[in-house]
Amino acid sequence: MKEHDLTRRQFIATASASSLAAVASTTLPAYADVTRTAGKLAILGGEPVRKNKSWPPWPYVDDQIVDAVVKTTKSGIWCRIQSASGTVPTFEKEFAKLMGAKFCVATGSGTQALHTCVEALGISAGDEVITSPYTDPGTIAAILSARALPVLADLDPASYQLDAADVEKRITENTRAIMPVHMMGQPCHLERIMAIAKQRNLAVIEDAAQAHLSEYQGKKLGTIAPLGCFSFQSSKTIACGEGGAIIGNDEELMDKCYTVHNHGTSRRGRTEVIGPKYRMNEFEAAVLLAQLAGAQERFRRRNENAAHLTSRLKGCPGIVPQKLYEGTASGSFYLYAMSYKKEHFNNVDRSRFLKAVEAEGVSLSPYIERGLHREPWVDHIVKTTAYQKTFSARRLQQFREQMSCPNCDRVCEEMAMIWASGPLLGTRADMDDIAAAILKVYENRDKLG
Numbered sequence: 100m101k102e103h104d105l106t107r108r109q110f111i112a113t114a115s116a117s118s119l120a121a122v123a124s125t126t127l128p129a130y131a132d133v134t135r136t137a138g139k140l141a142i143l144g145g146e147p148v149r150k151n152k153s154w155p156p157w158p159y160v161d162d163q164i165v166d167a168v169v170k171t172t173k174s175g176i177w178c179r180i181q182s183a184s185g186t187v188p189t190f191e192k193e194f195a196k197l198m199g200a201k202f203c204v205a206t207g208s209g210t211q212a213l214h215t216c217v218e219a220l221g222i223s224a225g226d227e228v229i230t231s232p233y234t235d236p237g238t239i240a241a242i243l244s245a246r247a248l249p250v251l252a253d254l255d256p257a258s259y260q261l262d263a264a265d266v267e268k269r270i271t272e273n274t275r276a277i278m279p280v281h282m283m284g285q286p287c288h289l290e291r292i293m294a295i296a297k298q299r300n301l302a303v304i305e306d307a308a309q310a311h312l313s314e315y316q317g318k319k320l321g322t323i324a325p326l327g328c329f330s331f332q333s334s335k336t337i338a339c340g341e342g343g344a345i346i347g348n349d350e351e352l353m354d355k356c357y358t359v360h361n362h363g364t365s366r367r368g369r370t371e372v373i374g375p376k377y378r379m380n381e382f383e384a385a386v387l388l389a390q391l392a393g394a395q396e397r398f399r400r401r402n403e404n405a406a407h408l409t410s411r412l413k414g415c416p417g418i419v420p421q422k423l424y425e426g427t428a429s430g431s432f433y434l435y436a437m438s439y440k441k442e443h444f445n446n447v448d449r450s451r452f453l454k455a456v457e458a459e460g461v462s463l464s465p466y467i468e469r470g471l472h473r474e475p476w477v478d479h480i481v482k483t484t485a486y487q488k489t490f491s492a493r494r495l496q497q498f499r500e501q502m503s504c505p506n507c508d509r510v511c512e513e514m515a516m517i518w519a520s521g522p523l524l525g526t527r528a529d530m531d532d533i534a535a536a537i538l539k540v541y542e543n544r545d546k547l548g
């Protein structure tokens with residue numbers, strides 16, 4: 100029998116009291132605090148691990164943020180075009196500096212940021228963009244809004260990120276760009292994706308909507324490809340309700356992004372190209388600016404807490420935290436994600452496991468129920484005149500037939516994650532609670548059936 104197949108109680112029963120400490124320090128998995136993971140499950144009437152169910156609140160609010168909004172309200176400068184030194188242009192400068200990029204264009208959402216990039220690169224009807232099926236619908240909405248074809252590649256099931264080899268297989272003569280997504284705020288396999296893009300002469304737009312301040316190979320995510328996009332929607336680790344940003348170092352390309360997002364009107368005041376109106380407003384920027392100073396400290400705290408949590412879960416074969424690629428220095432920990440391996444939990448369904456952990460006072464979520472390859476847009480677009488006019492019937496049929504992402508399906512079935520923006524700002528004891536709740540259910544898996 101392997102070490103992890105023994106329950107904690109079996110360990111205790113087989114070790115004498117005097118030898119237990121020695122065993123614990125040498126043989127036992129690093130995880131559990133015996134007194135907390137033993138005992139009757141709360142779902143079966145026992146005492147929950149965590150009685151205080153509150154976490155550090157999110158979105159983050161302090162007096163500085165409130166004062167900034169009041170100040171903006173009183174100033175009467177509510178729209179970015181009213182002042183070159185208003186909160187939006189100031190936020191753009193500060194955010195670019197924080198990220199180590201030369202330029203930033205703020206938008207009304209992450210979806211708007213991504214769509215602006217697609218338009219600025221001249222991607223339109225008849226073009227294809229390869230992206231992930233495991234993401235927010237905003238990722239593909241950005242491609243569909245340009246009437247280009249979102250081609251979905253499968254995942255590396257351990258990292259929940261795009262599988263670079265599958266991306267390569269899905270390149271066609273119409274492919275113009277790859278839109279890799281940094282899921283859960285952790286770096287995707289960007290080194291491979293950038294190499295493929297270079298070799299095949301494709302543009303890359305980083306969907307870093309969840310990945311504020313994350314670092315990979317010495318650079319911040321969003322600064323590795325020529326264009327990187329962020330979301331500041333309420334749940335994100337830097338948030339203002341709804342908001343987004345594009346960052347980049349190529350002045351000409353970033354200028355195009357500005358023009359596109361400003362209903363096609365350039366900084367020179369001429370209406371030059373097709374463009375929606377995607378400007379961020381001054382209130383959103385005020386909220387963002389006021390939280391930038393503390394964002395790095397909160398980021399550091401989430402990373403430390405995540406490392407602690409991972410170390411507590413180590414040794415439990417039924418729970419496998421998200422795989423990180425070499426070169427990952429830090430992640431935003433917007434979400435703390437792990438795979439639930441049913442086979443190590445006596446084949447107990449994930450929903451039963453989630454309910455049991457919830458009863459212990461810790462809420463985990465399955466997150467994305469099904470990948471975007473399983474949503475109705477796939478059938479919808481092939482019936483529209485826009486797509487029928489710009490793609491051959493054969494290509495559309497092939498597109499439909501190749502909409503299979505079995506690894507993504509598996510990730511959707513196994514995912515168990517914590518909405519972490521607030522919770523991972525907690526204390527070490529909070530992290531111990533999360534681990535103890537999960538491990539208690541693991542230890543008692545034979546009672547869950």
Ligand SMILES: Cc1ncc(COP(=O)(O)O)c(C=O)c1O
Nearest residue numbers: 208209210235237238308330332
């Ligand atoms: C990976 C990813 N891409 C794109 C988006 C879209 O951003 P927004 O909601 O700000 O439009 C999100 C938002 O959740 C996201 O998580």
